[in-house]
Amino acid sequence: MPAVSVIVPIYNAERYLAQCIDSLLAQTFTDYELLLVDDGSKDHSGEMCDQYAQIDKRVRVFHLPNGGVSKARNYGLSQATGQYVTFADADDWMEANTLATYTSHFTDDTDVVRIGYIKEGKEQKTVSTPANQTDRLSDYFLQTEHNRYHAFVWNTMYRRALIGDQRFDESISYCEDHIFSYAYYLKCKKFCTLPDALYHYRVQDNATLSDVQDADLCFKVAALDYAAKSKLNNDHNKALERRINDVYHRSVRKAIRTVYRNKSYSYADRERFWKAFKPAVTEGMFLVERIYALRSHFNWIDTYFRLIY
Numbered sequence: 001m002p003a004v005s006v007i008v009p010i011y012n013a014e015r016y017l018a019q020c021i022d023s024l025l026a027q028t029f030t031d032y033e034l035l036l037v038d039d040g041s042k043d044h045s046g047e048m049c050d051q052y053a054q055i056d057k058r059v060r061v062f063h064l065p066n067g068g069v070s071k072a073r074n075y076g077l078s079q080a081t082g083q084y085v086t087f088a089d090a091d092d093w094m095e096a097n098t099l100a101t102y103t104s105h106f107t108d109d110t111d112v113v114r115i116g117y118i119k120e121g122k123e124q125k126t127v128s129t130p131a132n133q134t135d136r137l138s139d140y141f142l143q144t145e146h147n148r149y150h151a152f153v154w155n156t157m158y159r160r161a162l163i164g165d166q167r168f169d170e171s172i173s174y175c176e177d178h179i180f181s182y183a184y185y186l187k188c189k190k191f192c193t194l195p196d197a198l199y200h201y202r203v204q205d206n207a208t209l210s211d212v213q214d215a216d217l218c219f220k221v222a223a224l225d226y227a228a229k230s231k232l233n234n235d236h237n238k239a240l241e242r243r244i245n246d247v248y249h250r251s252v253r254k255a256i257r258t259v260y261r262n263k264s265y266s267y268a269d270r271e272r273f274w275k276a277f278k279p280a281v282t283e284g285m286f287l288v289e290r291i292y293a294l295r296s297h298f299n300w301i302d303t304y305f306r307l308i309y
Contacts, residue, residue: 002058004032004099005082005160009072011039013090014048016202021052023093025059029100034059035076040066045090070168070176073153077167086157088199092120095198102157109135111162111188114144115196117155121203132193138237140191141229145243151181155199162187174212175221182228215258215265215273222251226280245284252279252289260309270305271298 006024010017024034036049036059046063053059064075073087086102088094098115105113116128129147134140144150154177168180185191212218226248233240259265259273279285279293288308291301 002031002033002082003103004029004084004086004157005035005076005080006032006086006088006099007035007037007073007076007080008088008090009037009039009069009076010041010045010049010090011066011069011072012041012043012045014041014043014045016091017045017048019093020088020090021048021059023096024088025052025056026096027094027099028097029103030058032058032099033080033082035079036061037072037076038063039068039072040064068170068173070170070172074167074170077163080160082160084157085160085163087153089154089201091202091204092154093200095200098198101194101196101198105192105194106157106159107190109189110192111159111190112184113157113192113194114149115155115194115198117152117199117201118197119203120200126197128195128197129193131195133190135190136235137185137188137191138233138235138240140193141185141232142237142240142243143193145240145247149193151178151185152201153177153181154201156181158184169224172217172221172224174217175225179224179228182232185232213258213262215255215262215269218251218255218258219273219277222248222255223280225251230280242284245281248280249285249289252292253286256288256292256305257309260305267302270302274298274301 008020038046038049038061049061053061060079062075062079064072077085084103084106101115102113116126119125119127129143129149132143163184166183168176226244229244233244259270274292277292279289282290282293291304294301
């Protein structure tokens with residue numbers, strides 16, 4: 001059984017895939033398996049994966065019908081055999097000492113290790129946080145939230161036994177990694193964050209959360225994210241509570257903007273969203289969310305939002 005399983009979901013990634021896989025095969029820590037999950041790619045990604053499997057016996061390749069990144073990651077988890085699990089996106093890459101750094105910081109009671117990362121786009125930006133070991137969930141989460149660590153899975157290593165049967169939510173197509181990590185954190189004894197920025201996250205200009213135009217998805221993710229984060233604040237840390245509320249309010253504003261900027265939503269659709277919306281929290285809400293949360297005079301509210309958006 002290898003010490004580490006690295007899971008890479010792949011979909012039409014031939015442009016960057018070699019750089020990703022080469023960086024993984026160049027790791028100074030060698031006791032790992034590399035699970036390449038081809039999510040029904042229509043380019044040459046699948047063939048490239050097969051070629052790498054012929055070169056290195058640590059590479060295991062799985063070809064699936066297209067089902068999305070969560071389904072691909074879930075399949076990888078079902079096939080993983082390592083003591084620890086981490087993930088990589090097919091267009092990203094790691095420094096050679098990444099796996100060695102992760103594994104050297106696990107102790108008997110450490111259940112998660114997170115490293116810094118470098119955003120690779122038009123401008124390069126390092127995102128990191130000071131080294132910290134803690135058994136206080138709220139302290140760990142507040143630190144990662146303030147440093148915009150969020151809950152990405154590609155700069156994190158998990159204990160596979162603790163993951164157990166937990167899986168990614170295949171019904172949502174963004175923030176699915178956050179929801180997964182939040183659920184995992186609730187099971188952890190000790191948390192470790194490291195300042196080492198060893199993962200290179202490629203920012204695609206045409207793939208941002210602001211492009212999401214599904215209002216149902218926006219509202220659903222806002223509610224899921226808020227509920228999961230509230231559970232993480234298990235000792236009612238006031239600073240963390242304010243942070244959770246602020247992020248939730250921004251998510252709600254995004255959802256409202258999506259309803260009114262997406263011209264495919266009819267009057268009936270807009271009214272449906274309005275009637276279904278039940279704000280998780282009102283403290284700290286801006287006027288926009290407060291008006292939307294009113295339960296009367298939809299015609300007036302609808303006119304107001306069409307004017308401002």
